[in-house]
Amino acid sequence: MMRPKRLGFTILHRAAILAYIAFALFPLFWLLKVSITPNDLLYGEGVRMWPSRSTFDHYVFVLEHSDFPLFFRNSLIVSLSTAFIVTALASIAGYALSRFAFRGKFWIVGLMLLTQMFPLVMLIAPIFKILSPLGLTNSLTGLIIVYVAFNVPFATFLMQSFFDGIPKDLEEAAMIDGATRFKAFRQIILPLTLPGIAATLGFVFTAAWSELLFALMLISGVDASTFPVGLLSFVSKFSVDFGQMMAAGVLALIPACLFFFFIQRYLVQGLTAGAVKG
Amino acid sequence: MTEAARAPIGRDRRPFMRRFAIAAEPYLYSAPALILIAAVMLVPLVIGISYAFRNVILLDPFSGGFVGLEHFREMAKDKAFWLALRNTVSWTGWSVLLQFVFGLILALLLDQPFKGRGLAQALCFLPWAVPSFLSGLNWAWMFNPVIGPIPHWLYGLGILPAPDNILADPKLAMWGPIVANVWWGIPFFAITLLAALQAIPRDLYEAAAIDGATPFQRFRSITLPFLAPTIAITVMLRTVWIANFADLIVVMTNGGPADRTQIIASYIFTQAFRRLDFGYASAIAMVLLALLLVYSLLIVLLRQTLLKEA
Numbered sequence: 001m002m003r004p005k006r007l008g009f010t011i012l013h014r015a016a017i018l019a020y021i022a023f024a025l026f027p028l029f030w031l032l033k034v035s036i037t038p039n040d041l042l043y044g045e046g047v048r049m050w051p052s053r054s055t056f057d058h059y060v061f062v063l064e065h066s067d068f069p070l071f072f073r074n075s076l077i078v079s080l081s082t083a084f085i086v087t088a089l090a091s092i093a094g095y096a097l098s099r100f101a102f103r104g105k106f107w108i109v110g111l112m113l114l115t116q117m118f119p120l121v122m123l124i125a126p127i128f129k130i131l132s133p134l135g136l137t138n139s140l141t142g143l144i145i146v147y148v149a150f151n152v153p154f155a156t157f158l159m160q161s162f163f164d165g166i167p168k169d170l171e172e173a174a175m176i177d178g179a180t181r182f183k184a185f186r187q188i189i190l191p192l193t194l195p196g197i198a199a200t201l202g203f204v205f206t207a208a209w210s211e212l213l214f215a216l217m218l219i220s221g222v223d224a225s226t227f228p229v230g231l232l233s234f235v236s237k238f239s240v241d242f243g244q245m246m247a248a249g250v251l252a253l254i255p256a257c258l259f260f261f262f263i264q265r266y267l268v269q270g271l272t273a274g275a276v277k278g
Numbered sequence: 279m280t281e282a283a284r285a286p287i288g289r290d291r292r293p294f295m296r297r298f299a300i301a302a303e304p305y306l307y308s309a310p311a312l313i314l315i316a317a318v319m320l321v322p323l324v325i326g327i328s329y330a331f332r333n334v335i336l337l338d339p340f341s342g343g344f345v346g347l348e349h350f351r352e353m354a355k356d357k358a359f360w361l362a363l364r365n366t367v368s369w370t371g372w373s374v375l376l377q378f379v380f381g382l383i384l385a386l387l388l389d390q391p392f393k394g395r396g397l398a399q400a401l402c403f404l405p406w407a408v409p410s411f412l413s414g415l416n417w418a419w420m421f422n423p424v425i426g427p428i429p430h431w432l433y434g435l436g437i438l439p440a441p442d443n444i445l446a447d448p449k450l451a452m453w454g455p456i457v458a459n460v461w462w463g464i465p466f467f468a469i470t471l472l473a474a475l476q477a478i479p480r481d482l483y484e485a486a487a488i489d490g491a492t493p494f495q496r497f498r499s500i501t502l503p504f505l506a507p508t509i510a511i512t513v514m515l516r517t518v519w520i521a522n523f524a525d526l527i528v529v530m531t532n533g534g535p536a537d538r539t540q541i542i543a544s545y546i547f548t549q550a551f552r553r554l555d556f557g558y559a560s561a562i563a564m565v566l567l568a569l570l571l572v573y574s575l576l577i578v579l580l581r582q583t584l585l586k587e588a
Contacts, residue, residue: 017387020380021401027416027461028408034425047427089311096307108308115319117518117570121546122563125329125336125556126322149318152311181303210409212525213547228411232529235415242425245415252412260407264400 028253035059035246042243058247067222068248071230076255078140078226079208082147086155086204087197089148094159095185099168112153120150124217137218143226146218147208155200162196163189202263209256227252329560336554349561358537358545359562366541366566369452369459370521376460378513381467388468389475406465414529417458421445445531448538455526455539463520467512474508475501506584514577518570542566 034042035058037051062068096102097109127146128137136142170192171184179187190197212228219225225233231248330349335341353359388399405413420426421443429441444450478501486496524543527533533540533548540548542562550559 013387013390013392016383017398017402020384020387021398023461024402024405024464027413027420028404030420030427031416034419043424047430089314092307093311096304100304100307102304105304108312111312111315111320113574114571115315116515117522117567117574118319118323119522119543119546119563119566119570121522121524121543121550122326122560122567123319123322124550125334125560126325127318129325130322145314146318149314152315156311181300206407206409210411212411212529217551228409231415232411242419246419249412249415252409256407256409257404260404261400264403 031246031249031253034242035250037243039243058243059251061244062247062251066234066248067225068227068230068234068251070222071225071227072251072255074140074224075209075227078143078147079205079255081144082151082208083201083205085144085148086151087159087200089152090155090159090200091190091193091197092185093152093156095163095189097156097160098163099171112156115153121213124214127214128217131218138220138224140224142218143215143224146214147211151204151207155204158200158203159193159196162193162199165196166192198263202259205259206256326560327564329557330564331561332557334555334557334560336556338554341557345557349558350565352558353561353565358540359542361537362540362542362545365452365539366521366543369456369527369539369541370517372456373459373463373520374513374517376456377463377467377516378509380460380464382471384464384468385471385475388472403465403469405462406469408462410462410523410525411529413458413462414455414526417454417461418445418530421454446535448535451531451535451539455530458526458530459520459523462526463516466516470508470512471505474505478504507581510577510581510584514574514581518574521566521570 033050036054036056038053038055038057041051041053097105131137131142131146134142136145166189170188171179171181174184174188175181210228211226212232215226215229216232219229222230231245231252234248235245331344331346333341333343333345333348384402388395388402392398408416420428422445423429423441423443429438429443432438432444433441438444445454482500483496486500491499521541522543524541524547527539527541527544528547531539533544543566546559546562546566549555549562
């Protein structure tokens with residue numbers, strides 16, 4: 001009796017998943033397709049699913065005749081530094097929020113929630129005026145400082161939830177054996193949170209990689225431009241050259257997607273760890 | 279408080295310095311994050327609020343004087359501001375609603391065990407890894423009839439009278455950024471809701487199934503109550519982020535055509551960057567901040583009531 005109903009459910013379930021995957025991937029597929037379409041076919045074969053001829057000319061142009069390799073390097077420096085610094089700060093702060101009951105905790109949590117509500121545009125002018133006399137405008141260091149501060153609150157909440165998932169008895173046992181709390185944290189709790197740390201690194205890396213408004217405001221020269229700024233100026237300069245724009249777009253996508261694929265299995269592990277606990 | 283009351287069991291015989299170090303520990307752990315937040319967010323926020331009452335125009339050395347509530351009076355008469363406020367409500371409302379509904383469906387689909395779930399999950403969550411400015415550009419290209427397929431599909435389905443760019447149509451333009459935002463934001467909801475789903479004890483479902491509950495009954499009386507606190511907090515954070523999120527609109531339509539896609543956040547951006555009028559921009563930002571605070575407070579209260587009932 002149950003069999004046909006179950007089968008029907010399974011088919012519907014797989015079809016829904018496939019439909020969503022198609023929806024999620026199609027825009028990226030289209031980006032790739034236009035980036036390898038030769039210019040003379042671009043308009044004639046506008047809505048074809050795959051061009052009759054393909055070329056890598058757009059990529060060669062972008063890599064050899066533009067500043068993209070430089071933007072790429074700048075973005076990589078900024079995003080990696082931000083991700084590692086934020087994760088370190090958020091780990092210890094998240095641990096404090098997860099394990100201690102202390103005076104002022106309510107206000108610290110409230111303050112961090114509040115920072116999630118700022119219209120960030122409101123901060124651009126004051127930050128510009130603070131960083132400028134310190135020589136931190138038009139510098140990657142200034143950008144990293146700003147990105148770290150913006151990403152710390154959310155990362156702290158994220159790390160706190162990962163610490164909450166680890167039983168307290170573990171470090172309490174170690175502390176009874178004479179270890180200090182920091183030693184117990186470093187040697188017992190941190191290794192158990194590795195999936196959470198990887199997930200946090202990924203969250204922050206992608207956030208820093210895609211930030212546009214502050215990079216536009218704080219950076220004025222080509223030397224310190226990040227990828228979003230570079231791509232946007234490229235779009236306004238060569239606004240009809242769709243092939244080259246999309247080739248640059250695909251290049252901007254690669255590190256974010258690579259990083260995502262690298263961390264997403266830790267993300268899955270983190271999620272399933274929660275399930276086992278329940 | 280006396281010493282005896284503080285010590286957990288009997289008198290604490292540990293040396294004073296050690297006890298002090300233990301009491302200071304949580305503050306030491308959270309200090310680096312807090313100092314940075316204070317220096318880079320709170321101090322500029324206070325300065326930014328002061329700008330709202332001053333005449334601050336970048337590159338104008340004679341600006342900076344106190345103008346009181348002048349900016350707010352100007353705002354009350356500013357038609358573009360009121361239009362942007364209405365647009366913000368529809369932009370945020372539709373984006374959050376669609377992201378949430380599809381995110382929940384996706385989370386429920388991925389919560390079922392099946393072969394290849396890891397890969398399916400990675401592919402479903404991929405849009406979230408796409409930088410937001412790039413997803414804006416990508417969708418703008420998809421809506422462009424010269425190189426994108428969407429206008430031709432909509433024309434083929436009879437939804438559009440001609441294969442035109444909906445981003446140039448004042449009545450439809452807002453749907454462009456909304457679609458891009460929904461595509462980009464579904465994974466965030468799906469990830470958090472999936473984590474919450476997997477934390478629900480499985481034996482509850484088994485018990486309910488033995489008692490003969492239908493799948494819908496199980497969803498309503500087990501899944502939803504367990505998810506409710508997570509839903510409240512995610513919807514709140516997401517609403518606030520989306521209301522502040524100008525990137526997609528700036529990249530896709532720049533507020534046009536005829537200000538029909540201008541939201542408050544992109545209007546602030548326009549005031550600050552085109553006219554360099556940081557005073558007026560800060561005043562608008564303050565109004566937005568106040569509205570979002572009121573909204574968040576309501577959601578937090580709602581969450582508290584839900585938690586008490588559970």
